[in-house]
Amino acid sequence: MRDLSRASGISLAGLYYYFDSKERMLFLIQKHTFTTIVQRLNARLLGVSDPEQQVRIFILNHLEYFLANQAAMKVLSHEAEALNNGFASDLAAIKREYYRTCVGLLDELKRDRGLQFSTRIAVLSLFGMMNWIYTWHNPRIDADAKQLASEMSDIFLRGVMTGGKVRR
Amino acid sequence: MRDLSRASGISLAGLYYYFDSKERMLFLIQKHTFTTIVQRLNARLLGVSDPEQQVRIFILNHLEYFLANQAAMKVLSHEAEALNNGFASDLAAIKREYYRTCVGLLDELKRDRGLQFSTRIAVLSLFGMMNWIYTWHNPRIDADAKQLASEMSDIFLRGVMTGGKVRR
């Protein structure tokens, strides 16, 4: 809170005039972040019907936001469980919706292409690939979000789309 | 430190008889952990020459240790940057060796199969898939390390081994 006070130019006590507590502040930031990501995703998904293309859009949308707000995402990843039950459950609903969206896209891909893999493991592996980026991405070395999203999409989509055809 | 005191039955002051500081303690834990993983990996890699099999072993070794010490790995992932420069550089050397090992395996796979992909992105994506597991793995729901390693290996290896053949 003292860091935020210094950075914002508002006195420490002043912050508490606008925010009930540090925890509620963190909650509002997280809620805003996830809501924004979900909104952008839904907007980009409109009019796209090819399941593979939808997954590529999901990955691009996720990485773009993560890289544009890298410092913030680092905090969010670290403080994911720092909220009391009241706040946590509210947030869990939004996260769950986002997770379910990804599950939906992959299930549709599976059905459309007659594939066979564990959706849960695939989704969580994908989130791992994407979320881990905050630990290593270096703007001076690594490519931009579009390029990285393309490479990760290639790895992931080939991974789930190759070999595991279901018998008809 | 008070938690460790309670959990270990040693008084708070007693801990400082054995460890210089909390930071040094964290450093020793991290060093021991990574050294153990590297040792086990090298032992398992002996006598295996097929690059694909080597990568599968790498993944299995990593996941087995992560799941067997899930709580510890959660701490390590969170405190990765909590060390002062003196300790951090010592640890970075070990981590770098582990990272380089994985790069070596993938480069060999690439050469052996004539593939074409960014080793850096592939390795870091793989680490993301594997390390993220501490955020979601539930022993009551999810399969064991061997099974998970197999599924992740399938996704990852198909991902990097499909499509990107180099022109000869």
Added chain:
DNA sequence: GCGATAATCGAACGTTCGTTCGAACATAAG
């Protein structure tokens, strides 16, 4: 049994953190 060294601990110190309080100041309506 005795002295020396090792091991253990309760109590405290100084700092940092989230939070609150009361006063000071600004703003605008009557």
Added chain:
DNA sequence: CTTATGTTCGAACGAACGTTCGATTATCGC
């Protein structure tokens, strides 16, 4: 101008944290 309401802040509180100190107790060679 007065009064009520909104805004801002310095100063402090109580708790938690990493760490240290001095004293007490165990261990062991002689």
